[in-house]
Structure formats: structure tokens, C-alpha cells
């Protein structure tokens with residue numbers, strides 16, 4: 670079973686790609702989070718956990734979900750991180766989580782996909798985005814082949830000071846950057862409600878036709894990137910910047 674969380678579609682793309690190659694079921698963790706579904710997952714095949722990297726680790730809410738879900742059937746776990754370029758020591762955290770659950774660690778891979786973080790956001794045009802996704806295909810093929818053969822997965826882009834980044838810096842990022850994020854809504858907002866729909870943690874409600882943000886944001890940026898009017902911003906950090914949503918593996922061929 671392949672389980673994925675996504676904000677802007679990269680991890681869904683990877684999940685669908687691997688689901689196709691491995692002929693395995695693909696399950697959305699966004700649905701589990703948003704709709705409060707039962708936290709049970711059962712599979713005869715190994716579990717493959719796919720999520721983006723936020724500040725050199727998997728998002729806190731995704732980590733929490735992993736600890737809470739009751740996994741039945743197969744006992745082997747593979748992890749695939751999608752990222753802009755650096756997953757720090759995320760692999761070590763995954764190993765520990767699996768050990769804590771008494772399951773077997775199958776390995777970890779990080780895959781470079783378009784960077785959706787506005788700090789390091791590097792997408793200049795559609796073609797550039799497609800080229801980055803295309804370049805991930807050979808890596809995904811190796812990941813699928815390794816899992817199919819039941820071998821240990823260990824594919825990582827070199828990272829320095831991973832302990833520091835995935836440790837104290839990640840803690841500070843979650844506490845001071847994400848929790849204090851101040852969203853603004855411009856006059857361009859039409860009140861369509863797409864932001865409410867795409868928020869995986871129900872942090873946005875419509876009030877008199879305008880989105881209102883609570884303080885439970887997990888930082889996926891889906892609301893910013895998917896707003897059809899580019900009306901949602903994190904102040905100057907995002908104003909006037911390109912938005913990004915990954916192409917759909919099931920609908921488009923590249």
C-alpha cells in the first residue's frame with residue numbers, strides 16, 4: 670500500500686507513478702487528515718510512505734499520523750520524500766519511527782521535485798517544472814525496482830549538518846515560522862471556497878464570503894498555490910510570485 674500526503678501535488682505524482690509501477694493501491698493521507706477517517710491501514714504488500722520535506726523533515730502532522738495509524742498485514746516500511754533538494758536527517762527519524770512501531774525498515778529515498786517553498790521557490794516557467802519532474806523519472810524507476818525486489822532502499826542527495834537542520838532548526842521553523850504565519854487575502858478573492866476545500870487540516874473557513882484562517886496551519890501552501898486568483902499571500906513573501914501545482918500523473922503524459 671502506498672500512502673501519500675501532498676500540498677501541491679508532487680508527492681501525489683510520485684505516489685501515482687510508483688502505484689503504477691508496483692501495481693499497488695494508492696491511499697491519500699490528506700483524506701485521512703481532512704475527513705477524520707479511521708486510522709487503520711492494511712496491506713499484504715510492503716507499505717510505502719510518501720510525503721514532502723518541510724524544514725528537513727516530514728511535516729509534523731504527517732509524522733504524528735504515522736505514529737497514530739494502526740498498520741496491519743505486511744510489516745515492512747519504505748519512505749519516499751519529495752523535496753526541493755535537501756532532506757537533512759529525515760531518514761534517521763523515519764528509521765526510529767519504524768523501530769518504535771516494531772516494524773521493519775525497508776529504507777528511504779529522497780526525490781528532487783519542483784520546490785514549492787516561497788523561501789527557495791525556483792520555478793520560472795511551466796517547461797522548467799516539467800523538466801524537473803521528468804528528471805525524477807529514472808530515480809522513481811530505481812525506487813520501484815528496489816521495492817519490487819524487496820531490497821533495501823537508500824537513495825539520498827548529499828546533505829551537510831543534517832542533524833542540526835532536522836533537529837533544532839526544524840523545531841524553530843515549526844514553532845516560529847509555521848505557527849506564526851500571517852495570511853492575507855487580496856481584493857482579487859472571489860469567495861470561491863477552493864482554499865477551504867484544499868486545506869488538509871480544515872484551517873480555513875468562509876466568513877461572509879471571505880476565507881478566515883485559524884492557527885492550525887501545517888504550512889503546505891496548498892491554499893496559496895491553488896487559489897485561482899492568486900489572492901492568498903504570506904504578505905510580501907509571496908506577492909507577485911509564480912504559483913505552482915504539479916501536473917497530474919494520471920491525466921497528463923510528459
Ligand SMILES: Cc1cc2nc3c(=O)[nH]c(=O)nc-3n(C[C@H](O)[C@H](O)[C@H](O)COP(=O)(O)O)c2cc1C
Nearest residue numbers: 676677678679680721722724725752753754755785
Ligand atoms: C513549509 C515548507 C518547507 C520546505 N522545506 C524544505 C526543505 O527543508 N528541504 C527541501 O528540499 N524542500 C523543502 N520544501 C519543498 C518541498 O519539500 C517540495 O517542493 C515538495 O516536493 C512539495 O511536495 P508536495 O507538492 O507534495 O506538497 C519545503 C516546502 C514547504 C512548503
